[in-house]
Amino acid sequence: MNEGSLLSGGWLWLAFVLIALATHLPRGSFIVAGSRARLPEQLQRALRYAPAAALAALVFPDMLLVDGAIDPFNAKLVAGAGAFVVALRWRNPWLPFIVGMAIVWLGRA
Amino acid sequence: MNESFRRGAREGFRAFLPLSVGLVPWALVTGVAMRSTGLSVLEALGMNLIVFAGTAQLGTLPLIGAGAPLWLIAVTALVLNLRFVIFSAALAPAFERVPVLQRLLSGYLLVDGVFAIGAERMLASTDRDWRMGFFLAPSIYAWVLWQVFVMCGVLGADALPRDWSLEFMATIALITLLVPIARARPMMLAALVGGVATVVLREMPLRLGMIVGIVLGIAAGFVAERWQSRGEGR
Numbered sequence: 001m002n003e004g005s006l007l008s009g010g011w012l013w014l015a016f017v018l019i020a021l022a023t024h025l026p027r028g029s030f031i032v033a034g035s036r037a038r039l040p041e042q043l044q045r046a047l048r049y050a051p052a053a054a055l056a057a058l059v060f061p062d063m064l065l066v067d068g069a070i071d072p073f074n075a076k077l078v079a080g081a082g083a084f085v086v087a088l089r090w091r092n093p094w095l096p097f098i099v100g101m102a103i104v105w106l107g108r109a
Numbered sequence: 110m111n112e113s114f115r116r117g118a119r120e121g122f123r124a125f126l127p128l129s130v131g132l133v134p135w136a137l138v139t140g141v142a143m144r145s146t147g148l149s150v151l152e153a154l155g156m157n158l159i160v161f162a163g164t165a166q167l168g169t170l171p172l173i174g175a176g177a178p179l180w181l182i183a184v185t186a187l188v189l190n191l192r193f194v195i196f197s198a199a200l201a202p203a204f205e206r207v208p209v210l211q212r213l214l215s216g217y218l219l220v221d222g223v224f225a226i227g228a229e230r231m232l233a234s235t236d237r238d239w240r241m242g243f244f245l246a247p248s249i250y251a252w253v254l255w256q257v258f259v260m261c262g263v264l265g266a267d268a269l270p271r272d273w274s275l276e277f278m279a280t281i282a283l284i285t286l287l288v289p290i291a292r293a294r295p296m297m298l299a300a301l302v303g304g305v306a307t308v309v310l311r312e313m314p315l316r317l318g319m320i321v322g323i324v325l326g327i328a329a330g331f332v333a334e335r336w337q338s339r340g341e342g343r
Contacts, residue, residue, distance in 0.1 A: 006147040015182050016156045019169055022186035023162040029218025030201035031125045032209065039198050045332045047308050050191040050291045051164075053303030053326025055283050057319050058185075060304030061311060062280045064270035070308065076277060087288040093131045097138065100281040103258050104274050 075107020110242075114320075117234075117242025120138035124226045125247035129254055132222070135282060136255050139163050140262020141269065142279040146174040153263045164286060165189050167279040190322055196224045203231040203240050204338065211241065233284065295337060300329025316332070 005092075007015055030037060039047075063080040064070055083100035143153035143166070160166055166188040171180045198220060204212050223244065232239045269275060291297040303326025310318030 007176055012148075012152060012173070013155070013181070015169070015173060015179055016152075016159055017222065017308060018163075018183040020159040021154075021185040022164050022183050023160055023190050023193075024185070026190045027197055027219040028213060029194050030197040031204050031216045031219070032212045034201060034205065037201075039194065039314050044195055044198070045334065046327055047195055049296065049299040049327040049330030050188050050298045050323070051302040052287070052330065053323045054168070054185065054188040055164075055287050055290070056173070056300035056304030056326065057307040057322045059280055060308050062171065062277075064308050065311070066313070072149055076280070079277070080284055081281060084282050086290060087247055087285040093134045095287075096285050097134060097278055097281055100284075101273075101275075101278065104277055106272050107275075 075104050078107065079103035111238055113236050114238040114242035115234070115236075117239035118246035119242075121227060121243035122224075122246045122250060124185075124230075125250065128222045128226060129247075129251060132251065132254055135163055136258035137262040137265075138278045138282050139166055140259040140264075141275050142167060142170055142262075142282075143259075143268045144263055145265035145276045146170045148173075150263055154260065157259045157263075159251065161255065162186075162190065162220075163255075164283070169281055170197060170276070170279055172200060184320060193219060194219075196221075196228070200224065200231065203228075203244070205218035207235060209243075213223050215244060215248070218245070218252055220248065220251055223247045223251060228317045236330055298333045300327045302326045302329035 030039075034042075056101050059080065063074075063077045064072065066074050079102035080102045086099045087096040112219075118334050139157070140153065143156060144150070147194030148156065156166060168189045169182050169186050172185060197216070199217075204215065227244060227247070231243055234243070266275075287300060291300060303322050305322075306325045307319045310321055313321065314320070
């Protein structure tokens with residue numbers, strides 16, 4: 001996918017370093033600084049919603065958009081919905097991948 | 110390593126073992142997704158070592174693949190990792206009087222699963238060595254397991270055909286993360302608003318639509334929570 005536009009060389013490694021910083025600063029924050037520092041409670045409550053909003057912001061465009069336009073009848077949306085339902089219903093960690101990818105492939109056949 | 114560290118290590122490992130099975134498909138998918146985005150084997154293994162975060166890796170791959178601006182990649186990773194600020198704040202009392210090198214290592218190793226099984230018991234224990242054993246053993250085990258299976262995915266990806274849309278597995282992995290989140294109603298609202306707003310605002314310059322969408326999602330969840338708790342208070 002998107003072969004020509006992939007970040008390359010030094011930019012790519014710089015991106016890795018930035019992602020690593022964006023990961024390890026939050027992880028280490030209070031463990032390293034110690035528990036004397038405290039996060040305001042309202043902020044802590046608001047932050048709990050960040051992962052949900054961010055995950056959906058990544059997933060929705062991938063399922064709803066085909067070449068930049070909204071297409072509610074595409075195989076990836078059905079596959080994503082299928083994977084969601086399967087993950088909701090069964091605990092097997094492989095099943096969402098099997099079902100989701102099977103639907104994507106069937107949609108192209 | 111004294112006796113109570115070893116006892117903590119054994120108990121922590123045993124508590125995490127059942128949960129760790131779930132890491133395997135997740136790690137394989139991350140490995141395959143990095144390769145199908147176009148990273149070389151060396152780049153993929155390098156990213157996995159220095160980042161060591163499935164969600165942040167899978168979440169930024171589409172952006173890396175599309176050549177998105179660096180700041181957007183960094184902000185996206187940061188937002189996906191904000192939950193760790195909360196985990197870190199919650200665990201901090203358990204790391205009091207622990208040497209700073211061990212605390213740095215613990216920060217690098219902190220993952221959702223170990224926090225989920227360990228936070229309560231670590232905070233309840235008064236034995237510092239037991240706590241460190243209880244945290245480090247499953248964390249190091251999770252790290253090894255993750256590195257091994259990501260490597261399997263990275264090296265195995267070449268054996269898989271190019272035209273299988275395998276990068277969609279990254280999306281499926283992110284969807285499975287949404288499942289436990291979406292069980293609470295304000296969380297589901299945060300996700301719906303964040304996702305729909307990002308799609309609607311996709312024409313905004315510099316992909317600002319995604320950031321605006323995420324902020325709207327957080328706000329929606331926060332407001333919904335306040336309404337919900339006000340309703341219960343009545």
